[in-house]
Amino acid sequence: EPEVTQTPSHQVTQMGQEVILRCVPISNHLYFYWYRQILGQKVEFLVSFYNNEISEKSEIFDDQFSVERPDGSNFTLKIRSTKLEDSAMYFCATQGRVGTEAFFGQGTRLTVV
C-alpha cells in the first residue's frame, strides 16, 4: 500500500531555533497538506499546497511558518523560531485529487523546550 513518509519521527529543539519537518508524498499525488495535533486535541489544519504554491492556510500558519517542495519530491514545513506552544504532532497528508482520500504520514512529534 502506498504511504506518506515523514522524518524525523521525533524532534526536540530549543525555543527560538528553526526546525524543518520533511514529508515524502505518495508519488503521483498532487495535493499536500500539513496538520498539527496538540496532545489529546483535534487535528488542526495548517496549510494546503498545490502546483508549487500555497492554496490555503489557516490562522495558525503565520509568518513563522513556511512550506516548500524544493526538489519535486520532499515537501517541507519550516518553523523559523519555535515557541513552546509549537510542541505538537505534525502530520503531512497528501491526496491524488481534491475530494478523495487523504493519506496521512506517521507524524513528527515536535517538542520545544
Add this chain to the structure above:
Amino acid sequence: GQQVMQIPQYQHVQEGEDFTTYCNSSTTLSNIQWYKQRPGGHPVFLIQLVKSGEVKKQKRLTFQFGEAKKNSSLHITATQTTDVGTYFCAGRATALIFGKGTTLSVSS
C-alpha cells in the same frame, strides 16, 4: 471561517453496545470524510460521503450524510475492543477541516 463540530467528545461503552458520533458543519460541505485514529497513531481514512442523504455501510459501521449536507453521523453496532480510538469527521468546503473528534473507549 468554516467550523466542524463533533459530539460527544468522549464515549465509553461496554463491548457489544452501540455507539454514535455526530458531526455538524457551520457551512454546506461538498463532501464529508471520516477518519479513525488509534491511540498514538495517525488518522486513517474510513469513508467519504458526497451525496445529500447518502448512507453507506462498512460491516458494523454506518455513515450518514444529512440532506442539507451540513451534518453527518457514524454509528457502530455492537462495539468491539478493536473499535477503540478517536473518530474524526472532516468536511471540505475548501480545505479539509477536522472536527474535534469523539474518543471511544470500550470495556470488555
